[in-house]
Amino acid sequence: MFGRFQELVDRNTHRMDAQHTDQQRAGLFVGLYKKAFPATARYISRHGGSLDDARDIFQDALLLYYEKYIAGTKTPPEDESAYLLGICRNLWLKRFQAGLRLNNLEAAADDLAEEQPERTSEVRLRNLLRRAGSKCLDLLSAFYYHGRTMTEIAAVFGFSSPHSAAAQKHKCLEKVKQTVKQKSLQYEDILE
Amino acid sequence: MKTSLNETRHIDRCLRGTPDNSEQFLFQARRLLDPAFDASVKLQQRCYRLVRDHARAQVRAEIAAADQQVFSFPEHRGLRDRLYRLFK
Incomplete structure (x- = not known):
């Protein structure tokens, strides 16, 4: 029923009921850990990293893999382990190069000063939205991030038809939009 | 509210859906000519x-x-032992 996602879950764990997508993802990630993490750990170990480094890098790689191949539209590679190892190698090299750059503390401080305010307001908004109605956010996430079809969303969220799910998706988007607009104006008042 | 919902739906179709060429052209033109509409799109x-950030935070969790499961559940002990040996 869940197409590409289900195929990967079946490959890595076992078939589960369509209602349990969170558990399915958990099973998928544990399956990929068992299958692909040892090779990554070996690579990081040989290049002077620690087990914690390997765990951090692998978690980032899993997120990238998920967004590109499971939630995304691309066809997953046949050999997931080799592909994940490739992502980890790139991430490790990037981290190593960033580490060299971070020796320049002044530059790092400038970067932080530029990024911090924007990120804080977005995180605060996200928390507010979650408190205002996480079901709407979850529904929107299912469509825009996890790449679910309206038929799948209708089944998981209990709508009578894909059409009802689509109507609710638009209402949720409108609700989020109005909340963000209102809260952004309030923040501007506070900042002024 | 209804007008606003229709606008949200229209913007959604133009940004995330598959609008035809004429709809896309009109959408871009309206963005240029109507600042309120452009603000709504942004x-x-x-x-x-x-x-996306909400969903990404959930997936990260x-x-x-x-990761915690692999490094704490008894059924993954064999795997853990193999991993710890790599970093001795």
Whole structure:
């Protein structure tokens, strides 16, 4: 029923009921850990990293893999382990190069000063939205991030038809939009 | 409210759907000519980013939970031992 996602879950764990997508993802990630993490750990170990480094890098790689191949539209590679190892190698090299750059503390401080305010307001908004109605956010996430079809969303969220799910998706988007607009104006008042 | 909902739906179709060429052209033209509409489009793009960040944070938490499982559940002890040996 869940197409590409289900195929990967079946490959890595076992078939589960369509209602349990969170558990399915958990099973998928544990399956990929068992299958692909040892090779990554070996690579990081040989290049002077620690087990914690390997765990951090692998978690980032899993997120990238998920967004590109499971939630995304691309066809997953046949050999997931080799592909994940490739992502980890790139991430490790990037981290190593960033580490060299971070020796320049002044530059790092400038970067932080530029990024911090924007990120804080977005995180605060996200928390507010979650408190205002996480079901709407979850529904929107299912469509825009996890790449679910309206038929799948209708089944998981209990709508009578894909059409009802689509109507609710638009209402949720409108609700989020109005909340963000209102809260952004309030923040501007506070900042002024 | 209804007008606003229709606008949200229209922007959604133009940004995330498959609008035909003429609809896309009119959408871009209206953005240029109507600042309020353009602000609404930007607001909606910000909402998409917030939704993505919300979902991404959830997936990150799920991945961290999988990591915890591998490094604490008894059934993964064999795998853990292999991993610890690599870093001795």
